Amino acid sequence: MKNIFTIIKKEFSRFFKDKRMVITVLLPGLLIFAVYSLMGTVFSGMESVDENYKPKAYIVAAPQNLEETFSSILEITEKPSLEEAKKAVTEGELDIVVVFPSDFSQTIGTATPPDVKIFYNSAERNSVYGYTFVTAVLGQINTSAFTVNAASDKFDLATGRDITGNLMSTIMPMLMFALLASGCIAVAPESIAGEKERGTMATMLITPIRRVELALGKIISLTCFALLSGISSFLGVILSLPKLMGGMVGAEAAAFYSVGDYFMVLAIIISVVLVIISAFSVVSAYAKSVKEAGSLISPLMILVIVLGMATMFFAGNVPHVAIYIVPLLGSGLAMSSIMSFSVNPLGFALSIISNLVITAAFVVLLAFMFKSEKIMFKK
Amino acid sequence: MTEILKVENLKKSFNLSRKQQKLEKTYQKVKVAVNDLTFSAYKGEIFGLLGPNGAGKTTTLRMLATLIKPDGGNAFIDGKSIINEENEVRRKIGFLTSELKLEDFFTPNYLFGFFSELYGVDKTTAAQRRQVLFSKFGIDKFAEVKFGNLSTGMKQKVSLVISIVHDPELIIFDEPTNGLDVLTAKVVTDFLEELRAEGKTIILSTHIFSLVEKLCDRVGIIINGQLIALDTLENLTKEKNLEDTFFELYEKTTGDRI
Known part of the structure; x- marks a missing residue:
């Protein structure tokens, strides 16, 4: 020794x-x-997600004409409230929360275009995927008619x-x-x-x-x-x-x-x-x-x-x-x-x-x- | 006479690689380095092992120092077998050869302490021995200089001192004066005589005839791995000087003309 x-x-x-x-x-x-x-x-996030994956989303006040599109590409989930839904995103149970303003259809294309809010979790690859996916779909409609996440809210719900x-x-x-x-x-x-x-x-x-x-x-x-x-x-x-x-x-x-x-x-x-x-x-x-x-x-x-x-x-x-x-x-x-x-x-x-x-x-x-x-x- | 070293039918062979076969100019795959070597060394004598390069001297010494194992035979140092009681043997011998090096980063002082600990020498004894040996070889002047910064002579003095930190009974020196200047060589040869006077047994391997004639009590002449002659220096040099005796034996054994 x-x-x-x-x-x-x-x-x-x-x-x-x-x-x-x-x-x-x-x-x-x-x-x-x-x-x-x-x-x-x-x-930057370079992780891949299964291409058949349907992001789990909670959508508030989706315009009628978009509801069908969202149903086909997202797994729409119900939550008791917006806050509960955001919490679920933070915890990784839900991928994204999309909030349309209640007057979306009325204000679209006006001088004060509506702002769509998308809450996501950057630490979760599925959430990032869902965010990118929804943004891309919205972008195809008419990008000048409304805005996405223009407000100063905290949209990335990851801690x-x-x-x-x-x-x-x-x-x-x-x-x-x-x-x-x-x-x-x-x-x-x-x-x-x-x-x-x-x-x-x-x-x-x-x-x-x-x-x-x-x-x-x-x-x-x-x-x-x-x-x-x-x-x-x-x-x-x-x-x-x-x-x-x-x-x-x-x-x-x-x-x-x-x-x-x-x-x-x-x-x-x-x-x-x-x-x-x-x-x-x-x-x-x-x-x-x-x-x-x-x-x-x-x-x-x-x-x-x-x-x-x-x-x-x-x-x-x-x-x-x-x-x-x-x-x-x-x-x-x-x-x-x-x-x-x-x-x-x-x-x-x-x-x-x-x-x-x-x-x-x-x-x-x-x-x-x-x-x-x-x-x-x-x- | 107390027998300190007893070598019995020691054998050692090495497998030769193709490269080595080319170098040795042979087709044989095995080289017999030491063949049936038997001799003894006694307390208080300097035993010289004389032979040309490649004769098997270093292999014999490496077996005695337990660095390599013999293929056959055995050797006993103060009754301890080099095969079964290696660590006991290691405590009883000191081995100095150019093959064993000391770390350049350390000072003689550090090295002495380190090897004293490995040999289990207690601190007080180690300190006393350090004082005596460093003073005898003048090492105290460069005791705190890194080994790598010392001259060849200084390094050899330190190596010699380190090889005997544990005050061994049997000391094996392989070409101890090789590459040394005359002054350092004299210090080393004088020290070997002192060790003999203290009752230590020394095995000295060399091909320098004058060194053998000056120091050795008995001589073994080894050629091609075999002990060709074993006698006192006096008997070996009765009719001819040692050099002539050696060459006569060499020609007889190998058939080569010098």
Whole structure:
């Protein structure tokens, strides 16, 4: 046990003495802040909806000649009142609310044209689709005869919490996986393949340190460095959130999540880093040089990012809880559920346990590799 | 005489890659690096392992240091097997070879502390040993300079000191004076004599005849992985000097004319 701390101390000392390494690890957070702030200005809903989908709408005082058209393209829903209907839009139960002025037919085409109000929820893709759809239909009638949403009402009924949840659950897993993997690739090859290449690993291997202690010491310290990178990236995301969402959400966005949410995300990040760093360490131990390790790790890096991206396709619907056991994919789904305020506690626990089991297997494999002369001393 | 090292029928072969076959100019897929090596070393002696490049000296030393495993035979260091009791063996030996490097980012002071901890040396003993060894080799003057910024001689002194942080019974030196200037080489050879005087056993691998003649009590001549001669330096040099004896044995074994 003492030797594990000796190795960890040495790795920390080595890491913080190398300024380039520290910068490499902390840079992603700064980059994310800059890039995402810029992205916020061009970010727009690009999600697709089933083309046969009929948006659920509540319509007030629709002119007779439009009633038939709306019935064919929308699923008209009844609500006790306008306020109830708007609340349903906010909660995602209803897609849009269209309010025609009671004197629509009389004032259409006059000097004071009627204003049609369409309430929608920008955090819900179906609602955005419904809004676009109704606007397009109205636009075909006579655009100069009346106006749409000309009043100063708040037509987007999505709350900042909804927008944050929607966006974060979509981008967070992919983003974090990519950033964590880049943090891991910055430290693992250097610490393991680098030591092998420089001959300093052999110097440690002739000491009485148990190979499993060496493997654990390496993985724990490398996890800390990669976590630094992960935390820096996470802060970058949180701080860039208001700009990323184009002002839809203010600086209070980070406060939508509870302390518990943050702890759960942190637990997922730690377990993900453990899996990635231990996998990268095994590959680095196999490689003859840092360069070779980098080449061998590249496909793994792509796999990690793809697994992060794959969570986007689930869109919050995980068909079976067993999917959470799939390493990294399960973590991405668990992270996504936390970000969208719909945590699945069993899924969360399964993803963490699965990652820890995988990490333990990699540690044992790494210790075995440290024992193997063919791997450690191959020319 | 107390036997510290006992080597019994040690064997080691390596598979040759196509590239290595080309380099070695052979069609054989396996190279026998060490073939049935048997010898002993005793407390307080310097045992020289003499041989040309590729004779199997370094492979033998790497097996004794537990970096690689033998294919056959065994070796015992103070009664501990290099095959089954690797960690016990590691506590009893110090190994200095150009293959083992120290991290450039660390200072000699840090490195001494780090390896003392790995060898389980308690802090007080480590501090005392550091003071004695650093002072003996003049390392205190550059104890806080990063290893990567030291000269070759300084690095070799630090490497030597680090290899014996745990005060081992058996010290294995592979070409310890290679690449050193005459002054540093003298410091190292003097230190080897001091270690012998302290009762330590030293295995010295080299191809420098003068070094063997100056330091060694007994010599093993190894050619093509086999021990061709094993005797005291006195007996080996009775009729001819060591160099002539070595070349005569080499020609007899390999059939090559020098």
